[in-house]
Amino acid sequence: MSVRKIMLLGRSSLVISLPKPWLQLHKLKKGDAVSISMRRDGAMVVYPSVKKGEDRYVQIEVDKNEPKELIARKIIALYLNGYNNIELKSTGVFPPHQQQLIREIARKLYLRIMEASPKHFYFQSYLDESKVSIDLSVRRMHSVAYSMCKDAVTALKENDLELARTIYALDDDVDNFYHFIRKILRSAMLNFSLAETLGVTPLSCLDYKRLVDCIEHTADCASNIVKRVILLNETGYRIPTHTMELLVNFGSTATEIYNEAVNTFFEEDLNKANSIINKCNSLWNISTKISESILKEQEATLVCTICSLREYIDRIIDYSVDIAETAINKSLSYV
Template sequence: MEFRKVQRTGGSSYVISLPKEWVQSMNIKKNEPLPVKVQADGSLLILPRSSEDKKSWEKEFQVDSIKDPVFLFRCLVGSYIAGYTAIRISASTRLSPAIRKAVRDFSSMTIGQQIVEETDSFILIRDILNPAEMPFENSIRRMFVIIGTMYNDAMTALEARDPGLAEDIINRDVEVDKLQWLVSRQYHLMFRDATLPEKLHVTVEGASSYYTVSRSLERIGDHGVRIASHLPVLIRNEVDDEVAAGMLAATDAAMSILDSSMRSLFSSDIVDANRTIDMVGDLARMTDGISALAHEKTGEVALSIGYIAESIRRAGEYSADISEAIINQIIRD
């Protein structure tokens, strides 16, 4: 760490010299105005230029050696979350149909990623979303609403014996994933753009809490998919009313935990968050009762009942994790 002396000039101003190497590397000119921000911890942040003037941050994938389109898709998602503003996919010859499909799937499953150029051997994707237009809270609230409808509709599908509704629940999880990736991207962008927290009206610590909450919500959504994927077995075999009633009651309890956690998040109520965590014990006893009923069944019915019971319990536990994150945030603040 380098130390520089504070000097007084003009009787009322204090100055400190900037490192020559940094000035040259940032191409800062004489008399150029530099933004200065006071941070929450009292430190000063000197920015070389406004975020609007920053160059595009690009990532390129040369796919001649990539034969697995799933692998490419995962790399594209990683680039998106890392915050790249442009992604190039190129090949020495033609891009294969499988690679093109992976790129298009990525574009359709992410928010703000648009294919802007395309040839036989090249595709360019650019980020057209202004991060400040999608505050963390908006994304979290949307994830919460989608997940709530997934679980409610899962139990409706069980009661109405509607496998088509169960299939629709599985498709809805894509929206939850898209929002979670967006939250992850914005969180990581904060470490490259020091002005972004102010634009999003959130501290870096607050963004970290939202990121943690989004991970829990995404996992709750995954368990909703797991429940929906096993419902056709129960519908097809006409599972008895006792099992269905137990699942309905347990799902209602799990969603009550989630509702309470989200209420605590938006109200910053530490007492409510603590009470919510204690609700998991009752849910565990309810899901244990459902699992006991599974032992009375055989084959795929028994397995499906057991998997659904476990996923309902896990949904409640991940909801309680949100309350734990809220307590940690409130104590820190």
């Protein structure tokens, strides 16, 4: 830690000089602006201001035989790492299945395709990260996931295939929010000035990251539940009434606990978060009763389906516990 003396400038202004290594690191010179903020502990922090017009560009080469999954993961990774201009060039030509995948990923990540040819794709992101509300974005993501969970239980109870297929399609919307929010959080952790504008710290970014991970995983569970509903309907088998009642009760309880956990994260209510964790730990008896009902079932298809449904609901409860624990950590980050 370097120590700087406060100097008098003019009649009343007090100034300190900035360390030369810090100026060189951020490529700052005379006339550039910096951002200053006051932390809760009373310390003053100086950030290099964001220089407009510094869009990040990257070009990668894609083999014509490269697996679709790898191409998708590369594009998502570049997006999450803050590249606003992404160019893909093929070693030959993009076959139709690669072109379809690239366009689908671009749509999900809100990337605009500026140029496209059989040998190359060029996208741009016009997102103004400084105007994003992280809280609002997370709440909207949660709203979709929560409705998916509620409707998944309804589809299970009523064997509603149309509702089940609608819920299954909504998982893409949650994934879109997930990638979008992760990009903002990663950018904020790398850019102190952006973090200051968004009102977050590196520590709170980690809390938000854990929250959106749990929300995304919860939506996946809802999607898997309705997938099981659809598959079971095709076999013609039906879950016994008693077991169905246990599953519906278990799913409804897990859904409401999940909703309470997310709300507690924003409220920063330590006691309520602790109550949610205790409530989750008390639900093992319902899971046990479902397991006991499986032992009475002889049809393998029903056994596998009931086990899967119970596991997905168990996971929703586990993610609710993780959210509640994150809420406690967040509420005590500054004491």
